[in-house]
Amino acid sequence: MSTVGGEIFSVVRTDSQTLARCGILRTAHGIVHTPAFMPVGTQATIKGLLPHLVEGTGTEIILSNTYHLLLRPKPETVAALGGLHRFMGWHKPILTDSGGFQVFSLAQLTRIEERGAVFRSHLDGSLVELTPERAIEVQELLGSDIAMVLDHVVALPNERSVIEDAMERSLRWAERCQKAHQRKDQWLFGIVQGGLEPDLRLRCVEELVQMGFDGYAIGGLSVGEPPAEMYRILDVVAPSLPAERPRYLMGVGRPIDLLEAIARGVDLFDCVMPTRNGRNAMAFTEAGPLRMRNACHERDPRPMDPTCPCLACTFSRGYIRHLFMAREMLGPILVSLHNIAFYQRLLRQARAAIEAGSFGDFLEEKRATWSRTTMEDEDELENRSS
């Protein structure tokens, strides 16, 4: 276990209406107020945004991708240039995933062996091996504040035996990751697998907690199952995890999903939705999503969200529509920036509600507001590529 100046996590306040909690996550690059949302900087950049703009949204931690950086520019290059923080000019905390999810979602011809995953690079077709030991080595070279164990992700729905096999392999890989991990300034999180099978999930939790990780992630969700199924699994898994460790729900999700998960005791999130939807001209607002290419915005002098304090909301909807119609980079930049600001403001509001002991009311109010909008359309947009 790492020792970044003492304990990794303190719960500061627990909501009186739900299992939501406010906490402080300590890392070698500073603290993070939880519940927290991590914007995704896949290739060591949050697409189109200079680091100071991301920081201006209130972002305290970002995520970057082992899989992508392994292929390009290679972790040895990042290490030679002083590590990931210095490389990308982001001096606050960074979490790196292990590549398990991308091997499942992006790589071609993936072969999972007990030794590790063997796949063809989506860039040049070359054969690459990612073992648990290499996943840790890569993350140590990158120098992230939080590293993830390599896990074996499978599609849902799937046969129970396939899910069980993958979960058990993930446990054996987690143990090898723990053994390989050396950096004392980097936390290591285990990942709970087990699909939509509550008993498999609980067995996985038990074994991971036995091994003892700095934090615990819930993986293998948001891979196509209905939100209600995800919430059902969170109901079982989140409370079974140690209260004094941070809990991270990987790759989730829509604003309502974040709040539903927070109510179930989750502390940490990442998702490409604010930035990917932003590049596709979809803006999150308090009043529901806006498609910025729509003709109705042509002469609209209002900002995307009149209640939003972000830099992008100093511009009119008419201007942002023009940027998208003219295929100007500044369109994706401004809507990505706004969407990250929207997520961070939502998380600030969530933390305030927990502090006030009224997160349940806050969640109810958001459920009611957002069910009246077309917020669910995001899914369609999200899958439209980028």
Place this chain on the structure above:
Amino acid sequence: MSTVGGEIFSVVRTDSQTLARCGILRTAHGIVHTPAFMPVGTQATIKGLLPHLVEGTGTEIILSNTYHLLLRPKPETVAALGGLHRFMGWHKPILTDSGGFQVFSLAQLTRIEERGAVFRSHLDGSLVELTPERAIEVQELLGSDIAMVLDHVVALPNERSVIEDAMERSLRWAERCQKAHQRKDQWLFGIVQGGLEPDLRLRCVEELVQMGFDGYAIGGLSVGEPPAEMYRILDVVAPSLPAERPRYLMGVGRPIDLLEAIARGVDLFDCVMPTRNGRNAMAFTEAGPLRMRNACHERDPRPMDPTCPCLACTFSRGYIRHLFMAREMLGPILVSLHNIAFYQRLLRQARAAIEAGSFGDFLEEKRATWSRTTMEDEDELENRSS
């Protein structure tokens, strides 16, 4: 003639070694220290750069394009959204060109009639007419601080009779523009045409000065002729223009061209080179240009230009190469930003040299330095598209 709070221009200092001069250009949105360089925001955005980043380079005035905004989003839309400054969030001075050059370089099937230019939009093929009166109307709708008359630009080299015809038409159009122009908070500049024929250029100057404009531009250069030819024309034209009015060399150019023109008494410049080359991964530095995709930069921890104070020069060459290899927006953003900062720093140095009465020495030094580098390669890069 406009009256933006008194005189448009004051010469503050004249160099003792050359015809270079420092001045103050006054506009409705503030002053500009000359010699000045205007980055180009073709479609009401300097590609990829938020306005505060452009301002951070020391930029005091930018250029935007009547031709592009006429086609999209249309000037009436910009006016409905509060004018160009508010539309694009740039609250310092803006100069708009008249569209004459783009009709020549971009439009298809252009027919020049005495009434105006008729062309097919490069966007949707629709037929558009641009008369001198419409060019002024558009620029008044945009609300730029400096408007340009509509001119008839022809390719060089060309037959003398063609150049003479176009110059004479440009004069008649300049008169119609002057008659049509109404905004009192917008200066109007005449444009000197006449190709590489000194006597035609001088006749054009004489007639324009007779009409009396707020400032004078030298147009129809940097259209393929060798730099020495351009300097020869500047030698004739610049000193023949009224000393108390700003002189603007349109669409020029390379760093050395700016200095050569300043030495001949030019005050104002615009060029797409810093941004277009930036998007193509070419960075200007004191030591000559860098191609940021080159493998030699892979593990280079140095900034693009160790002497540069810009935000982009807080990142390593290795990181910027990675961004270009990974096709990340931040690559073009950072190199564009750096290149604008390079131009603005060069202009600050030029102004300081004029203040010190030693611009001739400064120019000599730069000629010597840059002739040792491959700075001339920029031309090839500039013409490579995007």
